[in-house]
Amino acid sequence: MRAVTLRDVARLAEVSTATASKALNGRPDVNAATRARVLAAASRLSFSPNAVARSLSAGRTGTVGLLTSDLEGRFSLPILMGAEDAFGAEQTSVFLCDARGDAIREQHHLRALLSRQVDGLIVVGARPDSRPSLGARLSVPVVYAYSPSENPADLSLVCDNVGGGRLAVDHLRTAGCTRIAHITGEPDYSAAQDRARGAQERLAEESLGLVTGRVWFGAWTEGWGRGATRRLLQEGEPVDAIFAGSDQIARGVLDALQEAQLRVPEDVAVIGFDNWEAIARESRPALTTVDMRLESLGRRAAQALAAAIDGRPESGVVVNGCRVVQRGSTAPVA
Amino acid sequence: MRAVTLRDVARLAEVSTATASKALNGRPDVNAATRARVLAAASRLSFSPNAVARSLSAGRTGTVGLLTSDLEGRFSLPILMGAEDAFGAEQTSVFLCDARGDAIREQHHLRALLSRQVDGLIVVGARPDSRPSLGARLSVPVVYAYSPSENPADLSLVCDNVGGGRLAVDHLRTAGCTRIAHITGEPDYSAAQDRARGAQERLAEESLGLVTGRVWFGAWTEGWGRGATRRLLQEGEPVDAIFAGSDQIARGVLDALQEAQLRVPEDVAVIGFDNWEAIARESRPALTTVDMRLESLGRRAAQALAAAIDGRPESGVVVNGCRVVQRGSTAPVA
Numbered sequence: 036m037r038a039v040t041l042r043d044v045a046r047l048a049e050v051s052t053a054t055a056s057k058a059l060n061g062r063p064d065v066n067a068a069t070r071a072r073v074l075a076a077a078s079r080l081s082f083s084p085n086a087v088a089r090s091l092s093a094g095r096t097g098t099v100g101l102l103t104s105d106l107e108g109r110f111s112l113p114i115l116m117g118a119e120d121a122f123g124a125e126q127t128s129v130f131l132c133d134a135r136g137d138a139i140r141e142q143h144h145l146r147a148l149l150s151r152q153v154d155g156l157i158v159v160g161a162r163p164d165s166r167p168s169l170g171a172r173l174s175v176p177v178v179y180a181y182s183p184s185e186n187p188a189d190l191s192l193v194c195d196n197v198g199g200g201r202l203a204v205d206h207l208r209t210a211g212c213t214r215i216a217h218i219t220g221e222p223d224y225s226a227a228q229d230r231a232r233g234a235q236e237r238l239a240e241e242s243l244g245l246v247t248g249r250v251w252f253g254a255w256t257e258g259w260g261r262g263a264t265r266r267l268l269q270e271g272e273p274v275d276a277i278f279a280g281s282d283q284i285a286r287g288v289l290d291a292l293q294e295a296q297l298r299v300p301e302d303v304a305v306i307g308f309d310n311w312e313a314i315a316r317e318s319r320p321a322l323t324t325v326d327m328r329l330e331s332l333g334r335r336a337a338q339a340l341a342a343a344i345d346g347r348p349e350s351g352v353v354v355n356g357c358r359v360v361q362r363g364s365t366a367p368v369a
Numbered sequence: 370m371r372a373v374t375l376r377d378v379a380r381l382a383e384v385s386t387a388t389a390s391k392a393l394n395g396r397p398d399v400n401a402a403t404r405a406r407v408l409a410a411a412s413r414l415s416f417s418p419n420a421v422a423r424s425l426s427a428g429r430t431g432t433v434g435l436l437t438s439d440l441e442g443r444f445s446l447p448i449l450m451g452a453e454d455a456f457g458a459e460q461t462s463v464f465l466c467d468a469r470g471d472a473i474r475e476q477h478h479l480r481a482l483l484s485r486q487v488d489g490l491i492v493v494g495a496r497p498d499s500r501p502s503l504g505a506r507l508s509v510p511v512v513y514a515y516s517p518s519e520n521p522a523d524l525s526l527v528c529d530n531v532g533g534g535r536l537a538v539d540h541l542r543t544a545g546c547t548r549i550a551h552i553t554g555e556p557d558y559s560a561a562q563d564r565a566r567g568a569q570e571r572l573a574e575e576s577l578g579l580v581t582g583r584v585w586f587g588a589w590t591e592g593w594g595r596g597a598t599r600r601l602l603q604e605g606e607p608v609d610a611i612f613a614g615s616d617q618i619a620r621g622v623l624d625a626l627q628e629a630q631l632r633v634p635e636d637v638a639v640i641g642f643d644n645w646e647a648i649a650r651e652s653r654p655a656l657t658t659v660d661m662r663l664e665s666l667g668r669r670a671a672q673a674l675a676a677a678i679d680g681r682p683e684s685g686v687v688v689n690g691c692r693v694v695q696r697g698s699t700a701p702v703a
Contacts, residue, residue, distance in 0.1 A: 098481055112442045128481035130465070130466060130482075131465040131467070132464060132465070133463075133465070147431065147464075286651075287651075313617065313648075314647075317617065317620075319624070
C-alpha cells in the first residue's frame with residue numbers, strides 16, 4: 036500500500052498540485068468551489084494535509100521544541116531568540132513548552148512535542164544546577180542549555196559562571212580596586228558558588244583575598260543586598276568595591292551605599308551579574324554588570340542541535356563565556 | 370483507499386495494539402526485537418505513527434498554539450500559565466511561538482502551528498493596543514488576549530485599564546488622599562490613555578481633578594518617574610498621593626520622594642500598576658499596585674477557546690477586571 040500524496044489529491048480534484056496545496060493550507064487565493072473539491076478529494080483518499088506527514092520522507096519537520104522550567108522567562112526567552120536566529124526564522128519554528136519544574140508536566144509536554152514530530156529538543160532549566168537527563172531513548176536529539184544534564188553522554192551548553200566571577204574581579208582590579216567584597220545569593224545555587232569561586236581564584240592570582248575574608252551568601256534579593264552592605268560597612272573594614280552576585284542584589288547594594296553617603300563609583304565601585312536591563316540600566320548610577328550572553332548560548336544550542344539532527348551528535352559540557360557591560364557604577368577602565 | 374490504522378500495524382507485526390502503540394511512541398517497556406518488528410510493519414504500511422494523525426478522526430490533538438510578540442514574556446508567560454491551568458496540564462499542551470512583533474515571522478509560526486494541527490490559537494500582543502486580525506479563514510478558532518483584534522467578529526479578552534485607573538484612585542481616596550497626581554508612560558499607548566481616563570473619571574465623580582490639572586505623560590521608565598516627580602514637587606502645589614502608570618515609574622517616584630525627604634505613605638502615598646513582583650515587593654516601602662490578573666485572563670482565554678473548539682464561538686471584546694494589591698506605599702485602608 037503506497038502512501039497517498041498531494042499529487043493523488045490534485046489529480047482526483049482535477050487541479051494543479053500548487054492549487055491543491057493552497058487549498059489544503061487554507062490560503063485565501065483559492066475559490067470556494069475549488070477548495071471544496073480539493074477537500075473532498077483529500078477526504079476520499081484519507082490524505083492528511085499536514086506538514087509533518089508531507090515532510091516525513093525528507094526526515095525533517097522544521098520544528099524544534101524548547102522545554103523550559105524558567106517561570107519568568109528571563110533566561111529561556113533570550114535562549115529562544117538566539118536559537119531562532121541560528122535556525123533561521125524562515126526555516127524553523129521553535130515551540131516553547133513550560134514545564135514549571137514539574138517532572139510530570141515535563142513528561143506530558145515531551146510526549147506532546149514528540150508526537151508532533153519535532154526534529155529535536157532544547158531543554159532549558161530554571162537555574163544552572165545540573166538536572167536529570169531525559170534519557171537516550173528518545174526518537175530525536177536533545178541539547179541541554181543553561182542547566183546541564185547529569186549524564187555526561189548528553190550535550191549540555193552552560194554559562195561560564197566561574198569565568199563570569201573572574202571577569203567581574205578582573206574588571207574591578209583594572210579599575211584600580213583592591214579591597215573587594217562579594218555579596219551573593221543562596222549558597223545552594225551552583226551559580227552562587229561558581230561566581231564566588233571565580234572571583235576568589237582571580238584575587239588569589241594577585242595574592243589578594245576578599246575583604247572580611249568571606250563570601251556574603253544570602254538571597255537573590257535587593258533586601259539582602261541592602262542588609263548585607265549595611266552589615267559589611269558596620270564591620271568597619273575599608274571596602275573600595277562590591278561584586279554583587281545578581282543585578283537585584285546590586286540594586287540593594289547601591290541603595291545602602293547611598294544611605295551611608297558613599298559615592299559610586301568614586302568611594303565604592305559596584306558590579307552586578309545578569310545584565311537584566313530593566314534593573315541595570317535604571318539604577319543610579321547605571322550598573323556595570325556581567326552578561327551571560329544567553330542569546331549566544333541559544334545560538335550555539337541551535338547549531339549543536341542542527342548538527343545532531345544531521346547525524347553529528349556531540350556530548351559533554353560546553354561552556355559559553357560571559358562579558359562585562361560597562362556602565363556608570365564602576366570607574367571607566369582606561 | 371482506506372487509511373492505515375494502528376490495528377493494521379499491530380496485526381502485521383503480530384502484537385497487540387497496545388504494544389504497537391508503545392513501540393511506536395518510543396516507550397522503554399517494549400523489547401528491542403518487538404520494537405523492530407512493529408517499526409518494520411509501520412514502514413511497510415506507510416503508517417505515520419504520530420498523535421496528529423491518530424487524533425484526526427476524533428478531531429482533537431490536545432495542543433494549542435500561543436502566538437506572542439511579548440519579547441520579555443512579562444505579559445505572555447502569566448497568560449500561558451493561566452491557559453494551561455484552565456485546559457488541565459494533563460490534557461493539553463500549549464506551544465508558545467515568539468513572533469517578535471514581526472508580521473512575516475508571525476505568518477511563518479502560524480503556518481508551523483496550523484500544520485501541526487493545533488486545536489486552536491491564542492494570540493497575545495506586546496501591548497494593549499489593538500492589532501490586525503489573523504482573519505476568519507483559518508482552519509481553527511482563534512482567541513486574542515491582552516491586545517484586542519481590530520475585527521469585532523473575533524473574540525478578544527483584554528485587561529480593564531480604565532477600570533484599573535479607577536481602582537487606583539478609589540484606593541487612594543479610601544485612604545484619605547485628595548491631592549492626587551498621575552505620572553505615566555508614553556501617550557501613544559492605549560494603556561496610558563485608558564488608565565489616565567479611569568483615574569480622572571473616578572476623581573470627577575467627587576468633583577475632584579488631578580493636581581496640576583494634567584496627566585504627566587512621559588516614558589515607562591524609572592528615570593521618568595524620578596524626573597517627573599522632581600518637577601511636580603518644584604511646581605509647589607501640595608500633593609498627597611501619586612498614581613504611577615507602571616511599577617517601574619513608581620520606583621522612580623519613590624526615589625524622588627525620598628530625595629525630597631518626603632515620607633511614604635505618611636506625606637505622599639504611592640500606587641503603581643502591573644504588580645511586577647521583582648520591582649514591587651523590593652521597593653522601599655513595598656509598593657501597593659494594580660494587578661492586571663493576567664493568569665485569570667489566560668484562563669478565560671482558554672475557556673473561550675475550548676468553547677469555540679466545541680463549536681460555540683463567541684465574538685467581541687471581553688474585559689477582565691484588575692485588583693489592587695496593598696503593600697506599604699499606601700496607608701492601610703481601614
